Amino acid sequence: MLQKTSPEIGGMGHSVKRKEDLRFIQGKGTYVDDVSLPGMVYGHMVRSPYAHARLTGIRSEEAKKLPGVLAVITGEDLAKAGLSWMPTLFHDKQMVLATGKVLFQSQEVAFVVAEDRYTAADAAELIEVDYEDLPVLVDPHRALDADAPILREDREEKTNHIFHWEVGDRQATDGVFQTAPVKAELNAFFPRCHPAPLETCGCVADYNPATTKLTVWETSQAPHAHRTLFALVAGLPEQNIRIIAPDIGGGFGNKVPIYPGYVCAVVASLQLGRPVKWIESRSENLQSTGFARDYHMKAEIAADRDGKVKALRVKTLADHGAFNAAAQPSKFPAGLFSICTGSYDFSEAFCEVDGVYTNKAPGGIAYRCSFRVTEAAYLIERAMDVLAQELKMDPVELRLKNFVPPDKFPYLCPLGWSYDSGDYKAAMELALEKIGYSELRKEQEEKRRKGELMGIGISSFTEIVGAGPSHTFDICGIKMFDSCEIRVHPTGKAIARMGTKAQGQGHETTFAQIVAQELGIPVADITVEEGDTDTAPYGLGTYASRSTPVAGTATAMASRKIRDKARKLAAHLLEASEEDLEWEPGKFFVKGAPSKSKTIQEIAFAAYTNFPAGLEAGLEAVHYYDPPNLTFPFGTYICVLDIDKGTGEPKVRRFVAVDDCGNIINPMVVEGQIHGGLTEGLAIAFMQEIAYDESGNVQGGTFMDYLIPTAVETPNWETDKTCTPSPHHPLGAKGVGESPNVGSPAAFVNAVVDALSHLGVKHIDMPIAPWKIWKILKEKGISE
């Protein structure tokens, strides 16, 4: 059990107001585009208008003549330095600037540098590029056809097939299906979508020829990993590279990869000896940087007539675009997709995934989820509803019948994951009670009699977060630990640095709360700093809800090391033995004599002024934490919506989200993250898709076409929680930021299908725009 701290200390469980807010509300944040250096110049990317074309010539003489233009860099130029290709974060490589041919619309072709951003854009217009059309491959289902164009001529294997991956027992699973009395099948497409953080990607690269030091301010969720990759790829000494991720305007996975723009800015700065700024536009962000999902999935469930599930069989086609730039560090090509048995106790399961190349932007990044967990959660939660429909059973009853029971944890699922903890029924029951489920079902029945359309959608998802145990995760060999270094100053104030990097999560407050919890130093006295590779200990960054499970633990462990030393100092000051001292947040006291005590501030002062012989001066510690397992947050979400029969518009009436992320550091911050993730889930379910036409033209390339919900479309979210602490996490915490994005799409879609199920509707693919519903109503003859 965690000791409760006072509000002044502000340890775990307190809704401490965020320390970072003061600069943001006054316009005093420092985002990458706010960095301005003497002599700084601007880069602009020339991009391909074609999805697949031979590159036969680039003429840049006119551009170079424009006053103010300093350099034009092409793929051929980079090739001379061996930099025209770079490794992706998943066993593939991608072009920095195109050589030979282009493979997707908006691919990077040339980089122009000029004295100011307008001149750079003008010069880009003057560059003439010759293309010869090549046949375009858009449909991943056609990628392996004999007559499909081979996209990646650079690879030895002349195929568009990237990988086949399977997990589970195929034979045993097939065996269960042969005899199962009930089978349900779902074919679902999780569309390509984009994290679209409000700040686009960008950097300022500053190479100083005198010191030979390269400093890069970068929109990076993983600055240390970027530093090492820059060192390995560009051959620069790692100590001469400093990556600074300043304030970041949202990431959601989009800012994990290294993008060609960063590399070009670095090359240009090396070439010119001047700082080079490159900031992408919104359309560049949506059209060329890490997309997510694009999974064509099939799930089959074998069950008994009474609804007890037996086996799950999943087959998926993954569209990775032109390069497999899946920014995911697991050892598995489909990441953690094998969490697809979800919250349910299947005896057998088998899952296979094939990845293919198409003429689309590269990626497959983990958008607000741990590497394909959103796809998995959506698939199983939709499939359970399909089974319920097949059995004519209430989806709640079906779920309750099949939940992994609390006494089965730690639970080894048939696809190999060991779930650390869970109480799915408790979360479900709280959600049912909050929403008034049985009354809603009665209301729905009455409405149906009147011809009105109302739906209730349930999702009781399980997440898997906190990458990760190094046996399963690494980035180019670097294991997925994370770190914290704490220094307590003589006056009892402290600075803590981590290998993570917040992009809105509030680490400056929540990580200070962990230190406050462990050391009793008030949150107000603790500075948290992340993102500067010259000062922070090495870590793998912030994504996959890993900050709290991994760096959060490192923070607690570093604090405990400090407390151990503080005990020695307190014993010295109190002239007592260490064993006779007891700790309460903020002070050591002598057992049985509470008035004989020393505060952590007094102890900190003594660490520099009055320490015993044999003890080093100072009060600091560093800890690197490699977790033994992942954490498994879960929850039940229930969506109630009404459908307008005139327009087909679904309107969310209520949405209850019950989350269980174990012990909570800051309830206010957790609730805020859930609101935000649900809103992103709403957008994915109803509004967003990065689609391509048959020529490979992006159809969702701006905010005019790729819709972001405004305050008007977004409902009020009702949140609540249950608490099942993680047994292996020293604070019992689990990570939460991604749960709402993972769990909610199925709740929305289940609600729409539920509203239309009596008409025989079994599935609708996202995004469920009103026209899709209207078309169904029209076909059924009930549109108004």
Next chain:
Amino acid sequence: MATKKFVRVKVNGRDHEAEIEPRLLLVHFIREVLALTGTHVGCDTTNCGACTVLLDGRPVKSCTVFAVQADGREIRTIEGVANNGKLHPLQEGFKEEHGLQCGFCTPGMIMSACALLEKNPHPSEQEIRWGISGNLCRCTGYQNIVKAVQYAANKMA
């Protein structure tokens, strides 16, 4: 390059003069000429509102206004919202009600809310939602932003 134009604007109560290219966007003028970087750029299609400033008291998306169009007019940015170091009730509200996460939309959001409260000091929830509907936020889901505006409205009443 076109002939430069002379502009004179009052920004957050201070006069500024500059020779600028006629095509220079107001947002770049504010950020790069005046070095007021609290106003952000989040899209290039006038959708996101991160660049919202007040032009003669009315909210505009400064990525879609030329700086020369602001000649002789008054501009207010996020840097001019606090009064002598004292936070504006809206700024306070955003902090108290957890109305921000990454902070990138916040300045534009506050400027739109400023304009709303000046016109309508007691807005309903729906009026607040419509009032900030030109500003996109990817982090908060707007619920706490609505509360932040309500906080300010109550405080200013």
